[in-house]
Amino acid sequence: xxxxRHSLARTISRIGLASSSILASAAILATAAQAQAQAQxxxxxxxxxxxDDVIVVTAQMREQNLQDVPLAITAVSGAQLEARxxxxxxxxxxxxxxxxxxxxxxxxxxxxxxxxxxVGQSDQSPSVEPGVGIYIDDIYFGTVTASAFDLTDLDRxxxxxxxxxxxxxxxxxxxxxxxxxxxxxxxxxxxxxxxGNFKRRDIKASADFTVVPDALYARITGVTRNRDxxxxxxxxxxxxxSDSDVVSGAIPRLAAxxxxxxxxxxxxxxxxxxxxxxxxxxxxxxxxxxxSADYTRDESATQASVxxxxxxxxxxxxxxxxxxxxMSIPYQGVAFDDRFVPYGKYRRASSPLNDGxxxxxxxxxxxxxxxxxxxxxxxxxxxxIPAGAPLGPFIAPSASQVDGWGVSGTIDYEISPFFSLKxxxxxxxxxxxxxxxxxxSPIVFIQDNSKFHHRQxxxxxxLSGNLVNDTVHVTLGGYYYDAATRYEARIHTPFSGFxxxxxxxxxxxNDDTADLTxxxxxxxxxxxxxxxxxxxxxxxxxxxxxDYTFGRFNPDGLGEYLPLSNPENPLSGQVGTYKETxxxxxxxxxxxxTPDVMLYAQYATGFKGGGxxxxxxxxxxxxxxxxxxxxxxxxxxxxxxxxxxxxLNVTGFYMDYEGYQGVxxxxxxxxxxxxxxxxxxxxxxxxxxxxxxxxxxKGFELETxxxxxRGWSIDGSWSLTDFTFTSINYPTTSIVVGASRPGxxxxxxxxxxxxxxxxxxxxxxxRVDVNYTPGYCGDFLCSPNAQVAKFTMVNAxxxxxxxxxxxxxxxxxxxxxxxxxxxxxxxxxxxxxGQPGRPREVALTVRRNF
Numbered sequence: 058x059x060x061x062r063h064s065l066a067r068t069i070s071r072i073g074l075a076s077s078s079i080l081a082s083a084a085i086l087a088t089a090a091q092a093q094a095q096a097q098x099x100x101x102x103x104x105x106x107x108x109d110d111v112i113v114v115t116a117q118m119r120e121q122n123l124q125d126v127p128l129a130i131t132a133v134s135g136a137q138l139e140a141r142x143x144x145x146x147x148x149x150x151x152x153x154x155x156x157x158x159x160x161x162x163x164x165x166x167x168x169x170x171x172x173x174x175x176v177g178q179s180d181q182s183p184s185v186e187p188g189v190g191i192y193i194d195d196i197y198f199g200t201v202t203a204s205a206f207d208l209t210d211l212d213r214x215x216x217x218x219x220x221x222x223x224x225x226x227x228x229x230x231x232x233x234x235x236x237x238x239x240x241x242x243x244x245x246x247x248x249x250x251x252x253g254n255f256k257r258r259d260i261k262a263s264a265d266f267t268v269v270p271d272a273l274y275a276r277i278t279g280v281t282r283n284r285d286x287x288x289x290x291x292x293x294x295x296x297x298x299s300d301s302d303v304v305s306g307a308i309p310r311l312a313a314x315x316x317x318x319x320x321x322x323x324x325x326x327x328x329x330x331x332x333x334x335x336x337x338x339x340x341x342x343x344x345x346x347x348x349s350a351d352y353t354r355d356e357s358a359t360q361a362s363v364x365x366x367x368x369x370x371x372x373x374x375x376x377x378x379x380x381x382x383x384m385s386i387p388y389q390g391v392a393f394d395d396r397f398v399p400y401g402k403y404r405r406a407s408s409p410l411n412d413g414x415x416x417x418x419x420x421x422x423x424x425x426x427x428x429x430x431x432x433x434x435x436x437x438x439x440x441x442i443p444a445g446a447p448l449g450p451f452i453a454p455s456a457s458q459v460d461g462w463g464v465s466g467t468i469d470y471e472i473s474p475f476f477s478l479k480x481x482x483x484x485x486x487x488x489x490x491x492x493x494x495x496x497x498s499p500i501v502f503i504q505d506n507s508k509f510h511h512r513q514x515x516x517x518x519x520l521s522g523n524l525v526n527d528t529v530h531v532t533l534g535g536y537y538y539d540a541a542t543r544y545e546a547r548i549h550t551p552f553s554g555f556x557x558x559x560x561x562x563x564x565x566x567n568d569d570t571a572d573l574t575x576x577x578x579x580x581x582x583x584x585x586x587x588x589x590x591x592x593x594x595x596x597x598x599x600x601x602x603x604d605y606t607f608g609r610f611n612p613d614g615l616g617e618y619l620p621l622s623n624p625e626n627p628l629s630g631q632v633g634t635y636k637e638t639x640x641x642x643x644x645x646x647x648x649x650x651t652p653d654v655m656l657y658a659q660y661a662t663g664f665k666g667g668g669x670x671x672x673x674x675x676x677x678x679x680x681x682x683x684x685x686x687x688x689x690x691x692x693x694x695x696x697x698x699x700x701x702x703x704x705l706n707v708t709g710f711y712m713d714y715e716g717y718q719g720v721x722x723x724x725x726x727x728x729x730x731x732x733x734x735x736x737x738x739x740x741x742x743x744x745x746x747x748x749x750x751x752x753x754x755k756g757f758e759l760e761t762x763x764x765x766x767r768g769w770s771i772d773g774s775w776s777l778t779d780f781t782f783t784s785i786n787y788p789t790t791s792i793v794v795g796a797s798r799p800g801x802x803x804x805x806x807x808x809x810x811x812x813x814x815x816x817x818x819x820x821x822x823x824r825v826d827v828n829y830t831p832g833y834c835g836d837f838l839c840s841p842n843a844q845v846a847k848f849t850m851v852n853a854x855x856x857x858x859x860x861x862x863x864x865x866x867x868x869x870x871x872x873x874x875x876x877x878x879x880x881x882x883x884x885x886x887x888x889x890x891g892q893p894g895r896p897r898e899v900a901l902t903v904r905r906n907f
Contacts, residue, residue, distance in 0.1 A: 114215050115195075115235075117224065117581070119521060119530060124695050127593065127647040127657035129218040129708040129758055131156075131774075135211045135239070140811060140824055142854050142869040142900075144259075144282065146191075146206045146214075146234070151828040151850070152807045153216050154758040154776030157800075158234075160205055162883050162892045163323070163362035166491035166507050167355065167457040169205040170881070173218050174710065175754050175780040175801045176231030176665075176687065183509070183542035183571035184605055184671035185718065185746060188685070190221065190229030193236050194349065196465050196483030197227040199513050199540045199573070203459045203489050207330055207353070210263055210278040212239045218758065219689050219710060220663025222641030223579055223595030226517065227538060230665040230687050240347060241274035241336040243267040246907045253900030257284040271340040281329035286322025287895055288361040290455075293397065293417040293499040296409045300396070307390045308499050309423050320419060321455055324361030324895070329354055343471035348464075353487075355459040363400065363416050364497035365882065366842045366889040368393040370403045374841030381887055389423075389500055393887060397498040413877050413893060418494035422451040422501040422549065451549055451564070451612075453504040454492035461487025479519040486512040495883075497890050504549040513540035528585040538575040543568070547612070565618040568608030575666075576600045581643070588649070595643040602636040605669040607679070621674055628676045633669030635681040653697040661689045665718070672744030675737030678724045682746045688713040704762040711755045716748035717782070717798075723789040731789060740789075749790040752782045752798070768815070773808040791837040800881070802831025802847070823855040835882045842889040848878035850894075865904040872897045 112123045112132040123132050131153045143149055147169060150158040157172040161179055170179035177188035181202045191198045191206075198204055208214070214236055221229040242265055251259035263278040294303040294310035295318035302308045312318050334349035366373070369382040369392075382394035395403045397417050399410035463485035470478045489509040496502035519534040546567040579597035586592055608629045609618040617627045641664065647657035665685040673679050693708040724732045724743040732738030756777040763771040780797045797803075811824035828850050835843030851874055856867035875897040882891040 112213060114213075115237075117583070119532070124653075124655065124697060124704075124706075127591075127645045127655070127659060127693065129691065129693060129706075129710075131216040131218075131760065133214045133216075135213060138208055138211065138214070140822075140854065140856075141809065141826055142852055142871055144208055146204070146208060146236070148208070149214060149216070151826065151830075151852075152772070152774055152809065154760060154774040154805060155218060155756060155778050156216060156232075157802075158205075159880050160360055160892070161201075162881050162890065163359050163493040163497075164495040164503065164505065164883065166202055166509065167205070167357075167459050167489050168200075168202040170800070171201065171204070171231075171234070172801065173216070173232035174712065174756065175778045175798055176685075176712075176714070178665070179800065180671070181509075182671040183511075183544055183569070184603075184668040186573075186666040186668065188229075188231045188665045190227050190233040191236075192226055192233060193463070194238055194347075194465055195226065195235070195467065195481050195517070196463070196485070197513075197515055197538065198485065199227075199538070200509075200511055200542065202509050202511070203461060203487050206236065207280065207282065207328065208236075209261065209280045209330055210239050210276075210332060212237045218708070219659075219691060219712075220641070220661045220687050222661060222663035223581060223597040223643040225519070225534065225579075226536065227515075227575065228577070228597065228599055228639075228641065228663055228666075230663040230685060238332070238334065238349065239263075239265075239276065241265055241276035241334055243274040247904060248907075249902060249904040251900050251902040253284070253898055255285040255287060255898060257898070257900055259283070259900075259902075268335075272337065274336045274338070276334045276336075278332045279330070282326050283328075284326045284898075286325035286358055286361065288323040288363060288414045288416055288893065289412075290320040290323060290416050290418050291399075291410065292318045292320050292419065297396070302391050305390070309421075311419055311421060321358065323359050323416065323418070323455070325358050327356045345469045347467045349466075350462070350464045352462040353459060355457070357457045358455045359457050359491065359493055360892060361414075361895075362418070362493075362495075362497055362890050362892055363413065364398050364888065365401060365891050366403050366884075367395050367397055367498070368887040369395045370398075371842060371884065371886065371888050372840070373403075375838065391500050393496070393498065393500055393502065397500075414896065416497045417499050418497045419499050420453040420455055420492065420494040420504060421499075422504060422551075451504065451547070453494060453506050453547075453549070454490065455494075456490050456492045458490045459487055460489075461485065475524060476520065476522045479517075479521065481515075481517040481519075483515045484513070495890065496888050498888075501549070501551055502887065505546055507544070507546040510543040510545070511540070513538065515539075530583040530585075532579075532581045534579050536575070536577040536579070538573070540571075540573045542571045544571070562620055564612050565621065566608075566610040566612060566614055568610065569671075570606045570608075571603060571668075572605075573601065573603045573666075590649075591647045593643070593645040593647075597641045598638065599641070599664075600636070600638045601666045601684075603634070603666070603668055605633045605635075605671075607631045607633075607673070607676075626676055628673065631676050631679055633679045633681060635667045635669055635683075637667060637684055639664050639684060639686075653701065655695045657693045657695075659689075659691040659693070661691070663687050663689070667718075667748075668746065670724075670745040673737065674739075674742050674744055675724075675732075677726065677732055677736040678743065678745055680725070680727055680745065682718060683716055683748050685718055685748070686715045688715075702764045704760075706760045707757065708759075709757045712753065714752040714754055714780075716786075717750045717752055717792075718746045719749040719790065719792065721745060721747055721749055721787050721789040722791060725787060725789065743789075747787060749787050750782050750785045750792045752780060754778065754780045768813040769810070770812075771808070771810045773806070775804075775806045777804055779803060793837060796837065796839075797834065799834050799836050802833040804831050805829060817860075819857055819859045821855070821857050824853065826852045835884055840884055843882050843884040845879050845882055845891075848876060848894075850876060850878075863906050865902075865906075867902045867904075868899070869902065870897065870899045871895070 147158045155174045161168045168181040171177045171189040217233045221233045246264040249261040259282045261280040265276045292312035295312040330353040332351040337346040372378045382392040398404045399415040400413040465483040468480040492506045515538045517536045521532045549564045577599040581595035583593040609621045641662045643661040645659040667683045689712045691710045695706045758776040760774045807828035809826035813822045832847035852871045854869040858865045879891040
């Protein structure tokens, strides 16, 4: 505790004036609450209507009231998800402080970028690990691909902020998101239908029944969600028949004659899922077994994307602007200029489109794709390789698909009144296919067809005990995780500088496999020193090993793709290995000022595992990179006041961030020196990840719920993430000391309110939610075109429920004021694209409970 006390003392001065002021205010409130409790003798019982505020969580491997856990947690019940019209995991980011959950932009497959307190991951490559752990019924989901789950039949969602290094499951550096399904209870069920604009058609049904009285129960749930896309793909040649490149045939027409020039849509949803669960819980038995299985098929198209700036304007506003449209696609004979921009400041006045939800992406290369040439001279740089013969057209799929299933089993056994055993076993497998026309134009810059095959198995075992008159709570556990991912892709980027510009050749088949094995042992103890003071400690030792095998083949699937290899030592078949053993600690102290007010302090560490260079342009670039490591110092306050009509939870934190994983400008060899050009040391052509820098992160989080009168509730959150790079480890990085991490904003807030009016024959509940998402820089240089602007979103819902609560009818509107905004942007030297958020959507939902 001495170490913790000194560390926290140092930290308070670092957290900053804003969070210190909030914590000071919290301490004043705590003192006032203590005085009030002493004056009254005992705390007044909460009103019946506030019983819904008691959310039981299992963040510390035992059931506890959310307000009694010395961790920064946002817990969202299934009823709250429904009231806020939230159907996907990405939706909960709105009310979760310092949390970013967003669908990745086109080109990153069916994946999600997940960050908590500025720590996370967006790269879908199996070479890198998620920075935020996602769990389904305590089963870790090991990839960012296919992680934007549908929120079907959930009991609750727990968002744990900060390192979860010594607690259950896989080590999670930034935090963890835990989804808990409803368990079978033996009776009940429901059918729900939602219809809305964009041809929304959602159906959800569940049935809960008893198989064996007082012993075995079952639950079955099915859901299907369908809606049209909101970005329309147009045929450029059809809309611009007099364009000289259309007349010459360089830009082919793909839309049939007599049509409206539409090729398709982006950003639609077409999925269905099934889930079944069994609960064996014989009355009076110390044994409970829960078994579940689920299946999901998502057949959605590529996520929405639009062209913001072409090669003509991509670098405008930077220190060295240049117009690259003339040199961009010389082999196709088409300049990549602003005529392909359908909306915004770079749109040409003569354009037939003026639509922020439009794209000229056609997913089509008309036939100027080249294979690799014969063997190159030993040691020759990639640019010396001539192109081979054309292979014909390449059509990338418009797809963001997942076909996956999983099974899990949890066994709880009460050995004695003092000890219990828990076993958690899970297996999951999925196939994901995605495609993109990344440049959103009718010319050929970046297209891909990516396929992920993933399977994973995990086993966790915990022994928990309550000792010394139930004042000492101990958990010992072990964890095993084994995963294999195969990443197949057709990467088609003919503009890349590996061959002469007039004869492009950068098109190949990627076939990589990643195998990860993790072993961990952990222990946690909580000692209730008094009925007010609790001290906690934990330790975890983790060993990880990842083997990554590379495959790069010609587009026809035959032979080694030589522009990325040397015939004497080809890239295909090369194996990179990462392995590391790490130890994490947690120390915490909590003090109950009153039964409803708690102060706590915590020191915790966590890591994000390392890996191997995911995208080498030369076998010389293959090398492992180490884990990111985090040391977190946290002070918190949780309080309920005025008969639990006012809840206020505040946390201030400071984190030392060591070994940030990023891509250097010039690749580094195993000797720590820059690679020479003939061995992959070409500036801007590095496929490595390295631990390129260190940072500090500080901020705070505030959450509140207020119930002024019966039936009326107000909930809100406010947070700050201040991420600053403090040093660099390699001189070839883009990191700027003093700058923030790209993709991370600072201030974030939300507020929502609802009122349940009793009509005598039922209730009418209107609700409004307003949330503010900060803007951020899209790259280290904060290029103007890559900056994502802040936005404020308003959603509304009004629901009627009969007095028997068997019928519910609701009307909802998301993005009520039809705000046009971007979730994220992607920029390279030749163009900038962005993913616009969904426009206003209105839906009617009817639900029947049985």
